[in-house]
Amino acid sequence: MTFAALADPTRRAILARLATGEASVQELSEPFEMSQPAISKHLKVLERAGLISVDIDAQRRPRRLETKRLEEAVDWIERYREIFEQNYQRLDALLEELQAKPAKRKRKKD
């Protein structure tokens, strides 16, 4: 769930904003040119992943970063995933290239 939550660039940007301090939904929606419901959807995903929490006692219900959870995810699994993803995208291209070569010869015969 954490990986999926971090996979989205808007959600990563929200986390970056919250790294500077807590913020309300309205404050979070301003820099992104997104509606509050759209931002709320992203916030729910982040909440479910345990990456942020809500101060329900305060009137503006500010969101804050759950630093420990984020560190766990970003520090290791996310990097591990990214390294494999970079490698495997290049492997996709190489496999395509390797398969294209014999196919070309085959077409010539036909």
Place this chain on the structure above:
Amino acid sequence: MPIEVSQPGDRDVRVVRTFKAPRQLVWDAHTKPELMRKWCYGYPGWTLPICEMDVREGGKYRWRWRRDADGSEFGFFGAFSEVKAPSRLAHDQYFDPGDMDYAMPVGDPCLITLELSEADGVTTLTNTMTFVSKEARDQAVATGMTDGMELGYGRIDDMFKSAA
């Protein structure tokens, strides 16, 4: 085809990914140095200048990566314990810290198992890294085992730094 990363057991970290290619080709890409160099170097700006592999049971291998920007290096080495082309490859993996002795703990090796299965022209790759103990895995995860590979890139970290 996004990759899936999971921790299926106490001591494991697993990556699963599919490729639109016969598994013999995926096998070749993991066992022939001239092919492996073309894709297996992590982030742009890195290369795999040392890639030596004697792919048979008991045969040894050595990989060493290098970041061109500052010449930093690290690597892995070990021996193949299982070679069943084109479906299963297993080897132990020792960390060779090079200039990056902070990147992960040096000591007990991990066991890497690569499994390839093919159906309808699609190959499913499963890469499982098994640590000697749960403690070793948790320690690797906690200390940021792949920091070395991330250096010079760190997109997410930079984002947080600039925000802080």
